[in-house]
Amino acid sequence: MTTRIPTDELQRMATTAGRDLEDAPAQDVVRWAHETFGDAFVLTASMADGVLCHVASQAVPGIRVLFLDTGYHFAETIGTRDAIASAYDITVETVGHPLTVPEHEASYGKLYETYPDLCCAMRKVFPLDRAIRPYTAWASGVRRAENPGRAAAPVVGWDPRRKKVKVNPLATWSDEQVDDYIAEHDILVNPLQQLGYASIGCEPCTQPVSDGEDPRAGRWAGKAKTECGIH
Numbered sequence: 001m002t003t004r005i006p007t008d009e010l011q012r013m014a015t016t017a018g019r020d021l022e023d024a025p026a027q028d029v030v031r032w033a034h035e036t037f038g039d040a041f042v043l044t045a046s047m048a049d050g051v052l053c054h055v056a057s058q059a060v061p062g063i064r065v066l067f068l069d070t071g072y073h074f075a076e077t078i079g080t081r082d083a084i085a086s087a088y089d090i091t092v093e094t095v096g097h098p099l100t101v102p103e104h105e106a107s108y109g110k111l112y113e114t115y116p117d118l119c120c121a122m123r124k125v126f127p128l129d130r131a132i133r134p135y136t137a138w139a140s141g142v143r144r145a146e147n148p149g150r151a152a153a154p155v156v157g158w159d160p161r162r163k164k165v166k167v168n169p170l171a172t173w174s175d176e177q178v179d180d181y182i183a184e185h186d187i188l189v190n191p192l193q194q195l196g197y198a199s200i201g202c203e204p205c206t207q208p209v210s211d212g213e214d215p216r217a218g219r220w221a222g223k224a225k226t227e228c229g230i231h
Contacts, residue, residue, distance in 0.1 A: 004136075005136060007163055010163075010165055011158050013165065014154075014156050014157055014158040014166070015157075015158070017032065017036075017155075017165075018154040018155055018156040018157050021155050022154075022155055023172075024155070026055045026169040026170055026173070027055055027056075027059040027169075028059070029156065029167060029169040030043075030055065030056045030059040030060055030063070030139065030167070030169050031059040032156075033137055033139060033156075033165075033167045034059070034060045034063070037136050037137045037165070039064075040134075041135065041136065041137045041138070041139070041167075042064050042066055042132060042135045042138050042139070043063055043064065043065045043066070043090075043138070044066045044068065044128070044132075044139065044140050044141075045065050045066075045084075045140075045141060046067075046077075046141065046200070047067060047080045047081040047084060047190060048077075048190050048193070048199070048200045049178075049182060049187060049188065049189040049193070050080075050083075050087070050187045050188040051141070051170065051181055051182060051187055052141040052170060053065055053088050053090050054088055054181075054185060054187055055169060055170070055181075056090065057088040057090050062090065062091055063089075063090055063091065064091045064093060065085075065090045065091065065092045065093070066092075066093055066094075066095050066128070066131055066132070067081050067092055067093070067094050068095050068096075068127060068128050068131075069094050069096045070096075070097070070123040070124055070202050071096065071097060071100065071101040071104070072101065072112065072123070072202035072203055072204055072205075073202060073203065074190075074192060074200065074203045074206075076190055076191050076192045077190055079191075080188060080189075080190040080191070081094070083188050084188050087188055093131075095127050095128065095130075096127060097122065097123050097127050104122070104123070112204045116205060116220055116223065116225055117225065120228040124228050125228070125230055129162065132162065135164065136164060136165060137164055137166070137167055138159075138164055138165075138167065139168070140166070140230075140231065141168075141169075142168045142170070142171060142231055143168070143170050143172075143173050144171055145174050146199075147214070147215075147216050149227065153168050153171045153231075154166075154168065154171065155167070155168055155169070156168070196208030196209060196210075196218075197209075197218060198216070199215045199218060201219050201228070205219060206219055207221050
């Protein structure tokens with residue numbers, strides 16, 4: 001890891017980088033983060049597709065990628081993770097909860113049915129928080145075009161809850177840019193997308209959407225919930 005940088009300085013760095021890198025190519029954003037933070041920078045990926053992992057591997061071969069396994073993923077998502085880990089020059093580390101799903105449900109029941117916010121907090125947010133604790137900066141595939149709640153996502157910003165630099169290399173990418181990149185580079189895509197799953201989360205809480213419907217309408221359908229709490 002790099003030498004510890006004071007929090008106020010990290011915030012200034014994030015603000016400056018967010019402004020300076022607003023129009024930079026995604027690879028340059030990843031490269032800046034790695035050059036700035038070294039081994040204290042880590043990528044996270046949901047494995048809905050391999051776009052972010054491919055972009056990052058071109059900028060920083062062998063880059064470390066955290067994959068959060070809630071225990072409730074579709075088999076297709078796990079398969080996509082394995083395929084991406086084999087196809088691209090990245091180092092994937094799977095992060096899970098200390099309790100297996102049967103142990104979790106024996107103690108708390110099926111929280112995804114009764115208390116989905118708590119389920120996400122326990123099986124997503126807590127494990128990720130613990131996994132990225134040693135790092136100074138982390139990256140995700142968040143894009144502004146995904147939903148109104150992410151419309152202001154910076155290319156580089158500050159994660160106030162975790163007190164870390166948050167990097168979103170694809171923040172400015174439109175859906176069309178993602179599709180074009182996938183086609184141009186023959187990027188691996190979770191096969192569930194071909195079945196109408198426009199946004200892929202845990203199996204019990206995700207369903208396909210209709211043409212023209214909000215891509216995230218299939219997440220926690222019928223509930224006011226729209227985010228898991230990670231971002």
